[in-house]
Amino acid sequence: MTSTFHGLETSKRALFVNTTSMQTLGHNIANANTEGYTRQRVNSSATTPIWQIGMTKSAMPGQLGTGVQVDSITRLRDSYLDTQFRRENTSLGAWEVQNTTMTAIQDIINEPSGNGLSAVMDDFWNSWETLNRDPSLLSARVAVAGAAQNMTDTLKHISESLTNLTTDTESNIDKKLQQANNIANNIAQLNVLIRDNESQGDHANDFRDQRDLLIDQLSRIVNITVTEEANGMVNINAAGGTALVAGTAVTALTVVDADMATGGELNGYAKSLQEVDTVRSQLDAMVNTLVHGKINVTLSNGYITPQAMTALNNVTLKDGSTINAGTLIPKGSEITSSMQVQVNGFNGLHELGYSLSDPAQAGIPFFVQSTGGTLTIENIGVNPAITKDTNMIAASSKYETVNGVDKTIRGNSDIANALASLRDATFTFPDSMTSLSQGTTDDYFRALTSDLGIRASNVERNLNNQNDITDSLEMSRQSVSGVSMDEELADMIRFQQAYNAAARAMTTVDEMLDRIINQMGIVGR
Numbered sequence: 301m302t303s304t305f306h307g308l309e310t311s312k313r314a315l316f317v318n319t320t321s322m323q324t325l326g327h328n329i330a331n332a333n334t335e336g337y338t339r340q341r342v343n344s345s346a347t348t349p350i351w352q353i354g355m356t357k358s359a360m361p362g363q364l365g366t367g368v369q370v371d372s373i374t375r376l377r378d379s380y381l382d383t384q385f386r387r388e389n390t391s392l393g394a395w396e397v398q399n400t401t402m403t404a405i406q407d408i409i410n411e412p413s414g415n416g417l418s419a420v421m422d423d424f425w426n427s428w429e430t431l432n433r434d435p436s437l438l439s440a441r442v443a444v445a446g447a448a449q450n451m452t453d454t455l456k457h458i459s460e461s462l463t464n465l466t467t468d469t470e471s472n473i474d475k476k477l478q479q480a481n482n483i484a485n486n487i488a489q490l491n492v493l494i495r496d497n498e499s500q501g502d503h504a505n506d507f508r509d510q511r512d513l514l515i516d517q518l519s520r521i522v523n524i525t526v527t528e529e530a531n532g533m534v535n536i537n538a539a540g541g542t543a544l545v546a547g548t549a550v551t552a553l554t555v556v557d558a559d560m561a562t563g564g565e566l567n568g569y570a571k572s573l574q575e576v577d578t579v580r581s582q583l584d585a586m587v588n589t590l591v592h593g594k595i596n597v598t599l600s601n602g603y604i605t606p607q608a609m610t611a612l613n614n615v616t617l618k619d620g621s622t623i624n625a626g627t628l629i630p631k632g633s634e635i636t637s638s639m640q641v642q643v644n645g646f647n648g649l650h651e652l653g654y655s656l657s658d659p660a661q662a663g664i665p666f667f668v669q670s671t672g673g674t675l676t677i678e679n680i681g682v683n684p685a686i687t688k689d690t691n692m693i694a695a696s697s698k699y700e701t702v703n704g705v706d707k708t709i710r711g712n713s714d715i716a717n718a719l720a721s722l723r724d725a726t727f728t729f730p731d732s733m734t735s736l737s738q739g740t741t742d743d744y745f746r747a748l749t750s751d752l753g754i755r756a757s758n759v760e761r762n763l764n765n766q767n768d769i770t771d772s773l774e775m776s777r778q779s780v781s782g783v784s785m786d787e788e789l790a791d792m793i794r795f796q797q798a799y800n801a802a803a804r805a806m807t808t809v810d811e812m813l814d815r816i817i818n819q820m821g822i823v824g825r
Contacts, residue, residue, distance in 0.1 A: 400572075432720050435716050477555070589727050616635070696715060
């Protein structure tokens with residue numbers, strides 16, 4: 301049976317629902333610029349009518365409605381778009397880190413420029429051309445030693461910069477691991493809050509927003525998979541399958557997990573370390589091949605052997621005898637024909653020349669290394685004996701004996717000419733280092749910088765493409781979850797009018813009741 305105050309109750313419920321809608325709308329507007337906030341909506345439905353089907357049904361026809369009620373306040377969120385965004389966000393994080401590293405490496409190599417390694421190498425080779433014209437000129441010898449020192453200093457500076465880049469990258473890996481673990485702990489705490497709140501039948505909308513934002517941030521750092529349980533808590537597996545978050549439990553990520561990451565900034569840092577190692581290995585190969593790589597050279601007529609050695613062709617000695625190819629030529633033999641020999645790079649050829657000192661010396665290495673092992677850009681240096689006394693630069697191929705002392709023939713520059721010619725000599729470089737396996741050192745360095753430029757361009761292009769994909773998905777998410785001020789203002793007018801109408805209905809019912817209670821049944825009193 302309907303109540304006398306039925307109309308008041310119906311209007312009251314309308315007022316409550318519209319008040320809740322206005323409050324939720326105000327919450328949306330207040331958080332329009334809050335990162336990670338998801339627009340909320342009040343879900344309402346008609347309350348149970350008075351008359352139900354049954355044995356006690358009233359004879360009055362129809363069912364009399366009792367008004368409206370709030371069923372829930374939910375977020376407008378698309379989990380499918382969240383999954384897509386996080387997957388692409390993971391790739392974006394990796395490409396961003398790689399692009400930053402490639403830019404840093406290009407800045408270190410500094411090519412093309414007038415101050416880069418290629419310019420320093422050009423100065424080195426040009427100094428030998430000058431020495432070839434007058435091997436006894438002191439200024440030319442000082443220029444050779446200075447140019448060589450500049451080249452080794454430049455190589456060491458590149459090595460130091462690459463080392464610093466590696467150190468910074470490894471430090472960033474540790475920071476990102478710490479950040480990821482902090483995020484995981486916060487997610488686990490929010491899991492508890494969401495579970496406890498939703499166990500009472502409510503929707504923990506704001507807590508879920510905070511958790512989703514943290515998951516978005518985590519996806520930027522490392523590749524993750526997210527699954528949600530029935531109680532509202534999420535489980536997150538990261539990197540190679542580590543159960544980073546399992547309800548309330550957190551397993552901290554370590555450097556091992558960073559190495560296993562297939563996406564995100566951690567993966568980008570791992571690939572960056574590989575890129576730095578690649579560039580260093582390419583430069584090491586160039587330097588070691590130049591200084592020690594086997595190469596065939598031709599020594600001109602009149603060369604005097606500083607040691608027993610073999611030639612690649614038949615040679616004629618000053619005494620008229622012929623030494624067949626591959627046969628040992630005695631020490632001190634003067635060659636009256638050109639002689640082809642295989643030497644171990646720049647050092648090997650320089651060791652075949654004679655210094656300008658008294659007595660003349662041979663077997664002097666031009667470049668030395670500060671540590672054992674293979675020559676690298678880190679340990680290369682000019683022989684201290686040469687930097688101390690430029691007369692130790694071996695530019696001559698012959699000497700003469702004066703008063704029992706071997707003295708270099710000062711005008712001879714055959715070795716200096718041969719060393720300067722190494723600029724255009726074809727060396728064989730280690731395979732798979734660059735796109736060039738044979739060529740001059742200049743060709744190899746150009747190939748190195750060209751390959752670096754191509755890789756950097758590919759990374760930048762992939763970054764731009766990934767940015768476009770991620771931005772598009774974020775726009776799609778915002779079209780669903782973002783707060784539209786126009787839409788909220790339109791809803792504001794709608795809810796306000798509904799509230800006013802409900803209030804007017806309550807006032808009208810109140811007037812009707814006032815007529816019945818206070819103004820009826822008073823006739824005849």
